[in-house]
Amino acid sequence: MEKQSVLAKDQQFISDALKLRFHPMTVSKGKGCYLFDENGRSFLDLTAGWAVANIGYGQESIAEKLKEQYAKLSFTTQLSAPSQTMVDLAEKLTQIVPGDFSKKVWFGHSGSDANDLISKLVPAASGRPKMIAFMGAYHGQTMGALSLSGHSAQAKFEGRGNVVKLPYPNPYRPFSGINEQLTEQTLHFMNEVFATICPPEETAGIIIEAIQSDGGVVLPPADFLSALRKICDQHGIYLIIDEVKVGMGRTGKWFAFEHSPVIPDAVVLGKSLGGGLPISAVVGREEILDSVTAGHMFTTSGNPLCTAAALETIRLIEEQGLITQAQTNGDVFMEGLLSLQKKYSFIGEVRGKGLALGVEIVTDRSKKTPAPEITAAICYRAYELGMLIYYVGIYGNVLEITPPLTISREEIAKALHILDQAFHDVESGNVNWDKVRQFAGWA
Ligand SMILES: Cc1ncc(COP(=O)(O)O)c(C=O)c1O
The missing domain is CATH 3.90.1150.10 (Aspartate Aminotransferase, domain 1)
Structure with a gap:
């Protein structure tokens, strides 16, 4: 045509x-x-x-794996009967995502449905209703992900009232106009939020992009993520890192947060995970991922073709x-x-x-x-x-x-x-x- x-x-x-x-x-x-x-x-x-x-495009080995997988098992719904490629991929992801604790994995189709899981399961796991997210963040288009987002392109939609947005510390455009001590300034802002509309004992989790991508490729100060981790530990708040865009090797480490000494409680993956096939994942603490049974299900999630493509993608990243x-x-x-x-x-x-x-x-x-x-x-x-x-x-x-x-x-x-x-x-x-x-x- x-x-x-x-x-x-x-x-x-x-x-x-x-x-x-x-x-x-x-x-x-x-x-x-x-x-x-x-x-x-x-x-x-x-x-x-x-x-x-x-x-890249047109990797021959992915084409071969897909052909092989389709001939062997084109589809089965993993909700009701798991297959080999899904469990193998889950095991591999628990190995490459850091964290010395019991981890589990959930699979979806897009960064949006994965961040929707965060909006549902993090409050469910902690028994607290509120979430903190960041201005400029892009976590996706479905209602939960949209509510966690703070991007100008999404401000035209209604969100949920349980999410409070903090300024993302942007060294080029600091929210107070002053670039010095930007981490302290942001934490000061967070303390104001804790003292008023979002008490820590009501806060289930904080979600952040290690590099705010759609927000403008913004890198926070080098000490910011670890300072955030400390606050989360002090108050029993989960730290969730959205690596949908910059994860899977793009920044020179498997995950962008690994440039800081930080272990998140859950990591959100998508986009490049399937080498072009639609698959997303949340890898995190068992207590979060198991907080609800039959609570965030999509019939074709974790399907044999997408999980086979993701396994081969990871193999190629390592091999090459x-x-x-x-x-x-x-x-x-x-x-x-x-x-x-x-x-x-x-x-x-x-x-x-x-x-x-x-x-x-x-x-x-x-x-x-x-x-x-x-x-x-x-x-x-x-x-x-x-x-x-x-x-x-x-x-x-x-x-x-x-x-x-x-x-x-x-x-x-x-x-x-x-x-x-x-x-x-x-x-x-x-x-x-x-x-x-x-x-x-x-x-
Ligand atoms: C950091 C981040 N999270 C989530 C999403 C949403 O992913 P998807 O478009 O696959 O739903 C995006 C998309 O750009 C993203 O950049």
């Missing part, structure tokens, strides 16, 4: 509720770090489809040394972006860890005024030049770089070259605003 015909049918038949579009891309094929449209044009993919394709590669290649990418920052005054900050990188675009470096239109134009121009990149952030002004972990040095050099060209073109006004404005992004 021609690309134009796919786009026309997309417009005619696909719900806008499912659309987060930055340019008129369609995809017919994928290999390695490249996606191809129906016209055969290749695009270097810096998105990994929102951090899903960590192992992709976690170390994410760290070393991430450093190279970061260095290149920092050089570009010297050249373009609209780059306010470059930040990230491993291959979870963000470039914050501002109109004015000293005032840090967010520049969402320039950001959208850069994404569009990069697309025209043959590269896919999306933007995130509560102001919609952070370019997000989350390529497959398999990206090579040559591909990184090519990506930096295209970015340089896109930055140059946008800076010099070479932008077709009519085309750019056809795409709503996160609006």
Whole structure:
């Protein structure tokens, strides 16, 4: 089918509720770090489809495993009869998620349904009704996950009243305007919350992203997660870390929280876990995961195909040394972006860890005024030049770089070259605003 015909049918038949579009891309094929449209044009993919394709596209061994698994057992509902791949995957996940305590695993289809489990089971396990989450957080679209989220894109929906949001400590945009002692300031804010609307003895859990991704690739101060852990321990509050986007090796460790000396009570996984197949998981303390029987069930959860794909994905990550590669290649990418920052005054900050990188675009470096239109134009121009990149952030002004972990040095050099060209073109006004404005992004 021609690309134009796919786009026309997309417009005619696909719900806008499912659309987060930055340019008129369609995809017919994928290999390695490249996606191809129906016209055969290749695009270097810096998105990994929102951090899903960590192992790249078209891994032959996954195709073989899926064929083998489908022929042997295409489906059985794990709710009522477990099969080998599900229990093997659960066992493997309890091994790679740190924590010297009895762990159990739950499986779902998306980061959203996994965070919905947190919203139900953490209060159930603790017998306390309230949760603390963070402004700017993106935990998903279903009602429980939505209630835990604090992203501007979700503020248009109703949530639940039992979740209190704290400012996420953002060193580039500190909520008090002062970057020093940001951890202390945030904890001070939390104490105010404890003393008023959310007493610790009523608080079941705190959920946080180790790197706030859709919120703008924001890294908290290095001591923040351990300070949070200490508070949780003091008050018997569970600490939940959402690793849906940056987990599974992207930051140079299995999980982004492992850059801090912190052990969460539960870890939420999704996106890249299945190497492209839909699967999510919560790995955590037995007392949380067993707090309700038959309490968060989806008929096709943990199905043989998705769990077989996840097992093979983990095997590939280990075999190909992709976690170390994410760290070393991430450093190279970061260095290149920092050089570009010297050249373009609209780059306010470059930040990230491993291959979870963000470039914050501002109109004015000293005032840090967010520049969402320039950001959208850069994404569009990069697309025209043959590269896919999306933007995130509560102001919609952070370019997000989350390529497959398999990206090579040559591909990184090519990506930096295209970015340089896109930055140059946008800076010099070479932008077709009519085309750019056809795409709503996160609006
Ligand atoms: C940190 C985080 N948690 C949860 C989700 C929701 O995942 P899904 O879109 O698979 O429901 C996302 C999606 O972007 C995410 O980034």
